[in-house]
Amino acid sequence: MAEALNTYRGGADENGHFGLFGGRYVAETLMPLILDLEKAYDAAKNDPAFHAQLTDLHTHYAGRPSPLYFAERLTAHLGGAKIYLKREELNHTGSHKINNCLGQILVAMRMGKTRIIAETGAGSHGVATATVCARFGLKCVVYMGAKDMERQKPNVFRMQLLGAEVRPVEKGAATLKDALNEALRDWVANVNDTYYLIGTCAGPHPYPTMVRDFQCIIGDEVRTQLQAAEGRLPDSVVAAVGGGSNAIGIFHPFLDDPTVKIYGVEAEGHGANSGAHAMSIGGGSPGVLHGNRTYLLQDENGQIKDAHSISAGLDYPGIGPEHAWLHFQGRVQYVSATDKEALAAFQLCSKLEGILPALESAHAMAYVEKLAPTLPADHIIVANLSGRGDKDVFTVADALGAKL
Amino acid sequence: MNPAKTGAKMGATIDTSGNRIAARFAHLKKHKRAGLVTFIMANDPTPGTFMDILEGLPSVGADIIEIGVPFSDPMADGPSIQAAGQRALKHNTSLRDVLAAVTAFRRNEIDTPIILMGYYNPIYRYGAQEFAQDAAAAGVDGVIVVDLPPEESEELHVHLRANDIHMIFLTAPTSSDARLPDILRRASGFIYHVAITGITGTASASEEVVKAATARLRRHTDLPLAVGFGIKTPEQAKAIAAHCDAAVVGSAIVDVIGKGVNVEGKIDPGLTTKVLEFVKSLAVGVHGTWP
Numbered sequence: 259m260a261e262a263l264n265t266y267r268g269g270a271d272e273n274g275h276f277g278l279f280g281g282r283y284v285a286e287t288l289m290p291l292i293l294d295l296e297k298a299y300d301a302a303k304n305d306p307a308f309h310a311q312l313t314d315l316h317t318h319y320a321g322r323p324s325p326l327y328f329a330e331r332l333t334a335h336l337g338g339a340k341i342y343l344k345r346e347e348l349n350h351t352g353s354h355k356i357n358n359c360l361g362q363i364l365v366a367m368r369m370g371k372t373r374i375i376a377e378t379g380a381g382s383h384g385v386a387t388a389t390v391c392a393r394f395g396l397k398c399v400v401y402m403g404a405k406d407m408e409r410q411k412p413n414v415f416r417m418q419l420l421g422a423e424v425r426p427v428e429k430g431a432a433t434l435k436d437a438l439n440e441a442l443r444d445w446v447a448n449v450n451d452t453y454y455l456i457g458t459c460a461g462p463h464p465y466p467t468m469v470r471d472f473q474c475i476i477g478d479e480v481r482t483q484l485q486a487a488e489g490r491l492p493d494s495v496v497a498a499v500g501g502g503s504n505a506i507g508i509f510h511p512f513l514d515d516p517t518v519k520i521y522g523v524e525a526e527g528h529g530a531n532s533g534a535h536a537m538s539i540g541g542g543s544p545g546v547l548h549g550n551r552t553y554l555l556q557d558e559n560g561q562i563k564d565a566h567s568i569s570a571g572l573d574y575p576g577i578g579p580e581h582a583w584l585h586f587q588g589r590v591q592y593v594s595a596t597d598k599e600a601l602a603a604f605q606l607c608s609k610l611e612g613i614l615p616a617l618e619s620a621h622a623m624a625y626v627e628k629l630a631p632t633l634p635a636d637h638i639i640v641a642n643l644s645g646r647g648d649k650d651v652f653t654v655a656d657a658l659g660a661k662l
Numbered sequence: 663m664n665p666a667k668t669g670a671k672m673g674a675t676i677d678t679s680g681n682r683i684a685a686r687f688a689h690l691k692k693h694k695r696a697g698l699v700t701f702i703m704a705n706d707p708t709p710g711t712f713m714d715i716l717e718g719l720p721s722v723g724a725d726i727i728e729i730g731v732p733f734s735d736p737m738a739d740g741p742s743i744q745a746a747g748q749r750a751l752k753h754n755t756s757l758r759d760v761l762a763a764v765t766a767f768r769r770n771e772i773d774t775p776i777i778l779m780g781y782y783n784p785i786y787r788y789g790a791q792e793f794a795q796d797a798a799a800a801g802v803d804g805v806i807v808v809d810l811p812p813e814e815s816e817e818l819h820v821h822l823r824a825n826d827i828h829m830i831f832l833t834a835p836t837s838s839d840a841r842l843p844d845i846l847r848r849a850s851g852f853i854y855h856v857a858i859t860g861i862t863g864t865a866s867a868s869e870e871v872v873k874a875a876t877a878r879l880r881r882h883t884d885l886p887l888a889v890g891f892g893i894k895t896p897e898q899a900k901a902i903a904a905h906c907d908a909a910v911v912g913s914a915i916v917d918v919i920g921k922g923v924n925v926e927g928k929i930d931p932g933l934t935t936k937v938l939e940f941v942k943s944l945a946v947g948v949h950g951t952w953p
Contacts, residue, residue, distance in 0.1 A: 273813060283782060283809045285738045287834035287859055290841060429744065435735065442737045447860035449836055546782045546809065547735060559756040560787030561734040 266513035266589045269470075269580075274463020274550075276583035282462040284549045287446050292549075296464045298369045303471070308364060315360045319393070320350045322357075322475065326483035326640070331610040332626075339494070339633035341626060342487075343613070343643045344480055344508060353616065353645030354476060354504045355386035355457060361472035362455045363390040371453035373397045377441040379406055379434035379500070380571035380618065381413025382645050383457030388422035398422040401440040403433040406570045413649050431564040434500075434574045438548050458501025459578035462549030466578050473507025480640055481511055488638060494519045494629065497642040498621040499592065500536065500572035502581045504644035513589060522581060523625045525567035526594035536565035538577040539585050539592040547575075552582040568597040568657060569617035571645075595624035601657055603627055604647060616645030617653065682775040682803045683828055683851045686725055687886040687907060696903035697725035698948040699888050700941055701779065701912030703746035704729050704763060705755040707923045707933075714934040715919070716767055720774045722938045723945025725908065726888075728806070731760050731780030738808045740863035742913040745920055752927075757784045757793065761800040768801035777804040777830060785818065794821035804828035804851045812845050819848065828852075833879060835859050835871075842882045852886040854910065855879060857893075857902070863913025866892035873905045896947035903951040911944055 274280050282292060302308040316322040325348065329341040346354040366374060374396050378384030384400040391398035400417055404426045407414050417424050430436035445454045459469040477495075484492055495512055497505035499522040512518040527535035535541060538553040545554040547562055555563040555575035565575040584590040595603070603623035607615050615623055622641045630639060647654070655662050690697045700719055705712045719727055732750035736743060764776055778797065785793050785807065797805065805827055810818060812831065819829045828851030836859060837845060846853070855875060857867035867875075876887050890910025893899050903909040918940050922933035930936070 281814050282811065283814055284811060285808050285834070285856075286811050286832040286845070287738075287836050287856060289811045289813070290834075290836045290838060430734070439735055439737045443740075443861045446738065447864065449859045544786075546786055548737070549809075551786075554783075556783070556787065558787070559754075559758075560784035561732075561751065562783070 263587065266584065266587065267510060270463060270467050274467070276580050277586060278544065279551050279582040279586070280463055280466060280579035281551050282549060283546045283551065284462045285446060287449065291449055292462050292464070294369065295365070299365055299464050299468050302365050302368055311364060312361055316475070320356045320360060321348065323479045323483070324348050326480055326487065328487070329611050332607065333630070335610055336627060336630040338630040338635065339637040339639045340635065341630055342484065342492070342638065342640045344476060344640060346476060346504065346642060346644045347613070347616065347619070347646035351382070351386045351389050352648065353382040353386065354473060354507060355383045356389065357475055357507065358457065358469050358472040358503060359383070359386040359390045359455065362468070363394055363396070366396070366453035366455065367394060369453065371451060373399070373448065373452045374455050375399045375401070375441050375444050375452055376455045376457060377401045377434065377437040378457065379403070379437070379573055380569065380616070381406070381410040381417065381649060382571060382616070384422070384424070385413050385416050385420070387455050387457070388417040388420035391422060392420045399444065400424050401427055401437040401444070403431070403437050404428045405432040406434065406437070409653050410570055410649055411652065433565070433570065435562065435565070442548070458503045459506045459580060460501045460548060460550055460552065460576060466550065466580055469503050470506045470510060470580060473503050474510050476504065476507035476642065477509065477511030480508060484638070484640065491515055491518055492638045492640040493517065494521065494637065494639045496521045496523065496622050496626055496629070496639060498523045498572065498618045498644065499577060499581060500525065500574050500618065501576070502578040504642050506578060506580055508640070508642045509590060520590045521625060521629070522590050522592045523621045524592055524594045525569055525572035525621055526596040527566040527568070529596055530594065534566035536567040536572050536574060537594050538575060539582070540594050542575070544582070550579045552576050552579045553585070568600060568653065569621065571616070571618040572621065593625055595621040599624035601654065604654060608647070613643065614647030615643055616647050617650045619644045620647070681826065681828070682773060683726070686773070686775050687852065690725065690907065695949045696906065696951045697908035698723055698899070698945045699726040699728060699890070699908050699910040700724040700915055701728040701730060701910065702915060702919070703732060703743065703750050704760040705750045705753045706746045706916070706919055707749050707929055709753055711929055711933060713763060713766065715937050716763065717770065718934060718938045719941060720771055722942040723949060724774065724941055726775045726777060728777045728779045728910070728912070729760060729764070731757055731778055731784055733781040733784060736781060738861055740861040740913060742863040742916045742920060746916045749923065757788050761796050761802070764800040764802055775803040776801060777806060778802055779806040780808070782807050782810050782818070790818045791821045794825040794827060798825035798827055802827060804830045806830045806832065806854060808832070812848055815848065830854050832856050835875065839878070842879070846883045846885070849883070849885060852888050852907065853879060853883060855887060855889045855906070856891045857889050858891050860891065862891055864892065866894065866898060869901045869905070872902050876905045896943045899944050900947035900951055903948040909948050915941060
């Protein structure tokens with residue numbers, strides 16, 4: 259573990275590096291574009307009018323703030339720590355993804371871009387992107403792995419209803435990683451009018467920083483809401499991590515509060531030793547992919563391995579570079595939950611709280627189930643319920659052997 | 663010498679004496695002809711056929727040979743080179759295997775420059791310093807790393823320089839006049855200009871666009887200029903070569919290889935001949951030209 263720092267919120271250096279991680283590993287054709295984006299984002303960040311417009315959209319379009327909810331029955335059932343859920347699934351479009359999409363679409367329009375492309379795994383980011391494109395009248399193309407289109411049919415149709423074109427990606431494992439490759443290929447061929455709206459806190463600088471900034475509203479609200487409810491900070495914060503955008507959003511505002519323990523839950527798939535998981539930190543090593551250096555699932559020759567998770571949104575062999583750095587620094591503990599544990603947590607949360615969590619968020623809930631019983635009643639856990647599980651009912655039915 | 667201070671054009675900041683790339687461009691200049699740079703993927707379609715094609719290339723007019731290092735996620739490549747990479751990875755082709763192939767090639771051929779082209783992760787995983795040493799020992803002359811722009815290049819470049827291997831930088835239509843000096847002050851060997859905004863083997867740039875692009879680059883550098891992406895036929899190669907020092911053909915050659923493999927993976931016994939005949943037709947086009 260590295261030495262303790264004065265702050266863990268300093269962010270990337272001017273070249274987009276978080277220590278060893280991050281950076282801008284892209285082809286020369288794209289380099290000028292991401293430098294332009296960095297300038298445009300810096301200008302937006304310092305413009306009160308930009309923030310005023312974003313806040314207005316949060317309030318009147320997305321429905322923020324999302325509630326912080328005391329999960330009374332789950333707390334009683336687990337018999338330990340007091341559990342609060344940050345209800346990001348109640349946002350417009352059903353997940354935290356809208357926070358980032360609203361921010362980036364405003365940046366894209368400031369840059370004069372008229373065509374938006376995006377990649378999506380579970381479809382949550384695709385739906386959120388299609389939504390903001392509909393709202394502002396911009397053309398939208400979403401790349402989605404063919405396998406993911408099959409397991410997330412309702413989201414595919416939602417995107418189409420919103421006016422987006424969903425392009426299936428058949429290459430590789432036909433999941434999120436391959437969708438990202440195709441989106442990058444599209445961008446390099448359409449540099450003049452196209453804005454790439456990346457959905458997670460990964461990719462070349464400035465994306466990891468920009469996406470984090472737009473997601474920090476989650477943790478900022480938790481601070482205020484928990485202060486009102488309990489008059490103090492949480493003791494533990496838990497979130498699921500694929501690329502890691504919902505997690506960085508709830509973690510970041512607490513990084514400099516040393517009493518707050520922070521847990522990122524990676525998808526353990528069929529198990530850590532099964533070779534079929536998505537644990538970039540738990541089972542990977544540093545490498546370079548999709549514009550940044552981070553922990554990756556790869557073989558000894560540097561070929562990227564396919565990830566596996568029951569959750570399409572976590573089925574990615576990398577993780578955002580700031581998470582890689584927070585792991586390296588030892589500030590955040592990265593743990594894991596299996597497909598089975600996530601499925602059990604999905605059902606428990608549904609039955610006890612009347613909330614269907616997304617399979618992604620169910621991984622966070624699975625870890626809460628492990629953690630809460632070991633802790634005293636005055637310990638407060640906040641878990642990020644990043645998305646709703648309606649999109650996953652087919653996958654869950656399939657896994658439970660139910661016929662719909 | 664700091665070229666920025668002396669007012670000289672950018673580039674050629676390392677000693678290239680005894681280097682095959684400099685010697686090859688000097689030879690082309692002496693004979694007043696443009697050069698042909700050919701790209702093939704290592705171990706595509708099989709290690710044996712690849713080696714046959716590689717060893718045949720110099721005699722059919724390939725002036726510089728680029729060997730692709732396969733990567734699972736080639737984000738700057740179109741369908742042809744993606745498929746070639748997948749065929750190579752079926753043989754578990756590693757960077758170590760690629761260096762072994764170069765070593766074998768060098769037993770009989772000491773003049774034709776070899777450039778490795780690929781993505782950074784396999785090199786990073788190998789270790790930048792160890793890679794530079796092993797590549798130099800194998801007889802590699804230059805390296806193109808698609809996803810290592812100037813901003814991130816130094817961690818590898820420092821080891822390449824120490825081993826007298828050129829880092830070949832890419833310029834693109836999007837590289838502004840303000841940005842070019844940043845690229846060119848690091849560049850040596852030659853400049854690889856990407857003619858289109860797009861991935862390999864898709865759209866083709868018009869002769870007019872290439873002419874304007876190379877004229878712009880000429881204002882910034884005296885290094886040889888190679889132009890690639892989207893050059894598919896002997897006619898196109900000839901037309902493009904009229905405006906630069908060398909034309910790069912990749913996907914079109916790789917397509918000939920791809921067509922020689924049927925769905926069961928069986929290789930056409932005449933494949934090597936077909937590939938070398940196609941390269942010869944490209945060379946005839948290019949070699950008839952001098953800017």
